[in-house]
Amino acid sequence: xxxxxxxxxxxxxxxxxxxxxxxxxxxxxxxxxxxxxxxxxxxxxxxxxxxxxxxxxxxxxxxxxxxxxxxxxxxxxxxxxxxxxxxxxxxxxxxxxxxxxxxxxxxxxxxxxxxxxxxxxxxxxxxxxxxxxxxxxxxxxxxxxxxxxxxxxxxxxxxxxxxxxxxxxxxxxxxxxxxxxxxxxxxxxxxxxxxxxxxxxxxxxxxxxxxxxxxxxxxxxxxxxxxxxxxxxxxxxxxxxxxxxxxxxxxxxxxxxxxxxxxxxxxxxxxxxxxxxxxxxxxxxxxxxxxxxxxxxxxxxxx
Amino acid sequence: xxxxxxxxxxxxxxxxxxxxxxxxxxxxxxxxxxxxxxxxxxxxxxxxxxxxxxxxxxxxxxxxxxxxxxxxxxxxxxxxxxxxxxxxxxxxxxxxxxxxxxxxxxxxxxxxxxxxxxxxxxxxxxxxxxxxxxxxxxxxxxxxxxxxxxxxxxxxxxxxxxxxxxxxxxxxxxxxxxxxxxxxxxxxxxxxxxxxxxxxxxxxxxxxxxxxxxxxxxxxxxxxxxxxxxxxxxxxxxxxxxxxxxxxxxxxxxxxxxxxxxxxxxxxxxxxxxxxxxxxxxxxxxxxxxxxxxxxxxxxxxxxxxxxxxxxxxxxxxxxxxxxxxxxxxxxxxxxxxxxxxxxxxxxxxxxxxxxxxxxxxxxxxxxxxxxxxxxx
Numbered sequence: 001x002x003x004x005x006x007x008x009x010x011x012x013x014x015x016x017x018x019x020x021x022x023x024x025x026x027x028x029x030x031x032x033x034x035x036x037x038x039x040x041x042x043x044x045x046x047x048x049x050x051x052x053x054x055x056x057x058x059x060x061x062x063x064x065x066x067x068x069x070x071x072x073x074x075x076x077x078x079x080x081x082x083x084x085x086x087x088x089x090x091x092x093x094x095x096x097x098x099x100x101x102x103x104x105x106x107x108x109x110x111x112x113x114x115x116x117x118x119x120x121x122x123x124x125x126x127x128x129x130x131x132x133x134x135x136x137x138x139x140x141x142x143x144x145x146x147x148x149x150x151x152x153x154x155x156x157x158x159x160x161x162x163x164x165x166x167x168x169x170x171x172x173x174x175x176x177x178x179x180x181x182x183x184x185x186x187x188x189x190x191x192x193x194x195x196x197x198x199x200x201x202x203x204x205x206x207x208x209x210x211x212x213x214x215x216x217x218x219x220x221x222x223x224x225x226x227x228x229x230x231x232x233x234x235x236x237x238x239x240x241x242x243x244x245x246x247x248x249x250x251x252x253x254x255x256x257x258x259x260x261x262x263x264x265x266x267x268x269x270x271x272x273x274x275x276x277x278x279x280x281x282x283x284x285x286x287x288x289x290x291x292x293x294x295x296x297x298x299x300x301x302x303x
Numbered sequence: 304x305x306x307x308x309x310x311x312x313x314x315x316x317x318x319x320x321x322x323x324x325x326x327x328x329x330x331x332x333x334x335x336x337x338x339x340x341x342x343x344x345x346x347x348x349x350x351x352x353x354x355x356x357x358x359x360x361x362x363x364x365x366x367x368x369x370x371x372x373x374x375x376x377x378x379x380x381x382x383x384x385x386x387x388x389x390x391x392x393x394x395x396x397x398x399x400x401x402x403x404x405x406x407x408x409x410x411x412x413x414x415x416x417x418x419x420x421x422x423x424x425x426x427x428x429x430x431x432x433x434x435x436x437x438x439x440x441x442x443x444x445x446x447x448x449x450x451x452x453x454x455x456x457x458x459x460x461x462x463x464x465x466x467x468x469x470x471x472x473x474x475x476x477x478x479x480x481x482x483x484x485x486x487x488x489x490x491x492x493x494x495x496x497x498x499x500x501x502x503x504x505x506x507x508x509x510x511x512x513x514x515x516x517x518x519x520x521x522x523x524x525x526x527x528x529x530x531x532x533x534x535x536x537x538x539x540x541x542x543x544x545x546x547x548x549x550x551x552x553x554x555x556x557x558x559x560x561x562x563x564x565x566x567x568x569x570x571x572x573x574x575x576x577x578x579x580x581x582x583x584x585x586x587x588x589x590x591x592x593x594x595x596x597x598x599x600x601x602x603x604x605x606x607x608x609x610x611x612x613x614x615x616x617x618x619x620x621x622x623x624x625x626x627x628x629x630x631x632x633x634x635x636x637x638x639x640x641x642x643x644x645x646x647x648x649x650x651x652x653x654x655x656x657x658x659x660x661x662x663x664x665x666x667x668x669x670x671x672x673x674x675x676x677x678x679x680x
Contacts, residue, residue, distance in 0.1 A: 266512025
């Protein structure tokens with residue numbers, strides 16, 4: 001039983017991270033029908049900005065006295081930086097191609113992904129960068145189950161961010177503009193909604209969430225590397241498709257399912273095939289529900 | 304725009320003018336293969352830098368006799384068989400005199416097929432899988448140790464020194480890691496019970512699922528037959544999950560990065576690695592000084608790559624690079640003190656293994672146990 005509960009905790013942690021990244025994929029897809037392949041690299045850049053900020057603060061001795069403040073600053077800077085990165089990405093690689101075929105956009109996205117990944121390798125080096133350690137350790141035992149502070153932090157943090165996003169999309173004017181642009185860009189433009197501004201907002205929000213996930217991953221696993229965005233990017237993309245691409249609740253659910261399946265496959269079946277199981281679930285769901293789990297009720301929550 | 308075009312034309316003309324001048328000079332071409340991008344880029348760049356250090360030192364001494372300059376072509380083999388074969392073909396087309404590389408055994412083995420057919424000598428600084436030299440290739444040499452020796456050293460240590468009862472082994476299903484894990488299981492010969500043989504994928508970050516499973520089996524030792532990036536992360540996660548097991552690993556996880564990333568979670572981890580030579584040997588000191596001045600602290604395989612390049616260049620200095628058979632003979636006859644060990648080759652092209660057990664203590668790798676004498680250092 002202990003083993004089972006431990007695996008649930010492991011799965012929820014991994015799932016929360018996938019869910020946060022998946023939100024960015026799903027939002028951008030919802031609004032301009034583009035799979036933003038560079039999203040995984042934005043996530044990695046967030047991780048790097050976190051390690052840069054925290055190492056700087058640690059070198060100054062600030063981190064010892066104000067760990068919470070330092071952490072908040074790291075998250076804030078990473079999210080702001082990645083938001084700017086996403087604005088630039090949209091401006092340089094996607095906006096000039098608006099109206100072009102979707103294939104060109106997709107290729108542009110793939111190109112930007114490779115560009116960012118190699119750019120990070122060139123300016124940050126090929127070696128792993130270690131996060132300051134005292135966030136990584138610490139935890140408590142509940143019976144035979146170990147829950148670390150970071151796991152709680154990731155789960156709670158992800159849930160808070162997701163609730164905030166849902167409130168934003170459903171309760172604010174900008175959120176309403178996003179929903180309407182997603183449904184019908186031309187009609188909302190006629191009604192006076194600035195499509196470009198709305199699209200940029202979507203990119204900014206998606207990138208900030210990915211940046212937060214990047215810092216969390218760095219803190220949790222203890223290090224970041226330039227190519228760390230690729231595999232989680234693919235998994236989160238799968239999560240977004242599984243949940244019904246374009247659907248926010250679906251992306252969260254999809255992330256959790258992929259994370260859980262992976263951990264349970266590793267724990268009870270064969271760990272080398274855990275990715276296979278995750279994708280088998282994806283294929284099965286798409287076979288019976290081509291639009292994904294939440295794909296049918298797109299109208300309200302689609303962004 | 305017009306000036307740009309003029310500039311372009313000028314560049315092309317100048318380039319053409321410069322080309323015959325270059326071709327007239329006799330250039331020695333050396334290639335290397337290692338993962339320069341991707342997740343094993345750290346070790347791959349250590350190898351490139353080791354070769355560069357050797358070449359720089361030869362150039363400082365006035366170059367290789369008979370050649371005006373040395374041209375170095377580092378190739379990215381990405382720890383991938385397919386890419387290694389295409390790098391090997393590229394080096395064949397460039398007509399290099401010899402190749403240092405590759406890093407992962409799964410890249411070295413297919414690449415060596417291509418190079419051996421083209422009669423180009425290949426010296427691997429880091430591929431320890433036995434098959435690398437077991438195929439009887441005339442032009443294939445190995446500067447590092449062999450996995451059958453490494454696994455025997457590890458098994459001896461687990462049985463005789465740690466005297467444990469159970470071990471869990473994790474590998475990532477590549478030629479090197481899986482080969483080593485199989486060898487270890489064989490070498491343990493049932494004296495230590497293998498309670499789990501788990502596999503992960505290259506590039507994984509989260510091992511909590513498989514580690515939770517291993518924790519329930521409660522082995523005395525967790526043997527990580529992995530590469531460095533995954534090994535670092537597994538050490539952290541194993542300690543965080545509260546595994547009681549002592550950690551042990553091998554030459555591919557052995558890297559200064561392990562100390563930096565795993566930090567206190569890595570304390571007490573045992574490693575098998577070739578015996579680090581004494582720093583008082585002049586050849587070792589010369590390497591350390593030259594390397595550190597330019598690139599900082601050497602990685603695990605920097606010194607092996609440096610030695611491989613030196614062996615190749617010394618042999619070329621003796622017999623030239625025109626006759627591959629003579630060159631291979633000259634390499635086989637090598638007897639020199641290198642930066643990694645004293646190097647001689649046997650008929651297979653192996654240079655012998657010097658595996659010792661090291662332990663992480665106080666954030667450093669410290670020699671711990673000698674498998675030959677069975678005593679602590």
